[in-house]
Amino acid sequence: MNNNYIATPTRTREILRKYQFQFKKSLGQNFLIDVNILENIIKKAGIDHESGVIEVGPGIGALTEQLAIHAKKVVAFEIDQRLFPILDDTLKQYNNVQFIHQDILKADVIQVIKDNFTPGQVIHIVANLPYYITTPILMKLLQENLPITSLTVMIQKEVAARMAAVPNSKSYGSLSIAVQYYTHAEIVMQVPNSVFMPQPNVDSSVLKLTIRETPPVDVINEEYFFTLVKAAFFQRRKTLRNNLTNYFAKSFSKEEVNQLLDKAGIDGTRRGESLTIEEFAVLANTFTRL
Template sequence: MRIADYSVTKAVLERHGFTFKKSFGQNFLTDTNILQKIVATAEIDKGVNVIEIGPGIGALTEFLAEQAAEVMAFEIDDRLLPILAETLTDFDNVQVINEDILQADLQERIKGFKNPNLPIKVVANLPYYITTPILMHLIESKIPFSEFVVMMQKEVADRISAQPKTKAYGSLSIAVQYYMTAKIAFIVPRTVFVPAPNVDSAILKMVRRKEPLVTVKDEDFFFRVAKASFVHRRKTLWNNLTNYFGKSDDVKIKLEQALTQAQLAVNLRGEALSIEEFARLADCLWEQFAH
């Protein structure tokens, strides 16, 4: 029997008198086939260390521990610690850390792996309400995670993996795809969770690029321009950029010059631009405004 088997999950929760906390976005997966698929998608073997976020009662952790060299699982809810100590008792290659992943000093933590030089993959069923901050925190940390295989709300996975000229494409697509390739591996129906969430989920596989997708003069400025370009999706690039940089004549002249230099029409919307075009635009704007 697996931890994820519904009867086992139910018995564990009842034995410990565990109640779900909405504030932690807790939805426990009770489908062993999906857990197997997640681990297969992540291509976990004994040459890989894994970081898991929000292990819950250890359903995914169990599958990861069987395949990986080591698993470091970050769990914010201290009520789950005695449960995890019980469910994962057979594994000596799992560390459960009672810490908020957004507050953790990951550089220090990963030194706690027996072999910290192995590639590190992030495999997790992320809490829906905080998926994006966690992902961006991990991607922007200086830790060279080789891969992420994470479950999230399908709509967020669509946005991260979206291509230009689609409704889902936006600053989040750009922020992630700058560093990683992103592809939806498969969809997970809401019915396989306890309690069932209101939406379907998706497993998103992201692999770190050797180099960022584009080279820009100032990364921070590039991301700010991308974000500003999508503040009002229905507005043109010109309207969004004047809202961001200002509407004085001097600013408008600089904007016009930057757009001309970047070979972009003023009436385009943000979603029409590829990441390469955003890089060109950001560099031209940087010359005008930040230089």
């Protein structure tokens, strides 16, 4: 292993000292200090020398460096202006990396892809995401129908469990269905908090989301489908009938909710966590047709 890589405790401390960098808690900054874990992430993501990669939140460049070694081109979005002089220094030997000073939530990612990658190139998103904003970032990237193959992200262990959860499990909920509507979700690695500087209070998982060519279900109205899923988990301990009756009180009477459940062939005494994505699609389409 090259001891001069950024992702070692010694080199990270050197960089932080040199630039007198102070971590901003509000940006969820935790830098990776284990090269083996980074190399494993890249392997799990399926990065090769022809790949284009988008990174979110490069920090001081630990993951960016390994991506630059293994991929054809890396484009990294960073919101913290203080990091740009550091990145320019730490990654100056790599000519296949470009940094964009922008909040990923406001970025036109499709345009960035057009500007930086060749048509038909396989593109992956790889990131160590800030815990406090993981879900908004991932949902934005999934809903924009980007021409990407996969997203491989280091996120809080519990959030990864929710995104990859199956029906009838404690973690299964509306987030599981939203993510799995767009992707095949798989937890590919568990990561202890000891490989970060500073150490977060939680453990992490690496979640790989492989983009589906088409959703696993046909729904008449996508927005309504997600609204109904949210309604089904409105109060987790309540039955489907109660949740739907309460959530859609202005649209449907209790009797109408019962009739629609019967029409969909779904028992209203079940809880939302017991329904598969296919059953949610049937239910949403039944409600939409009324």
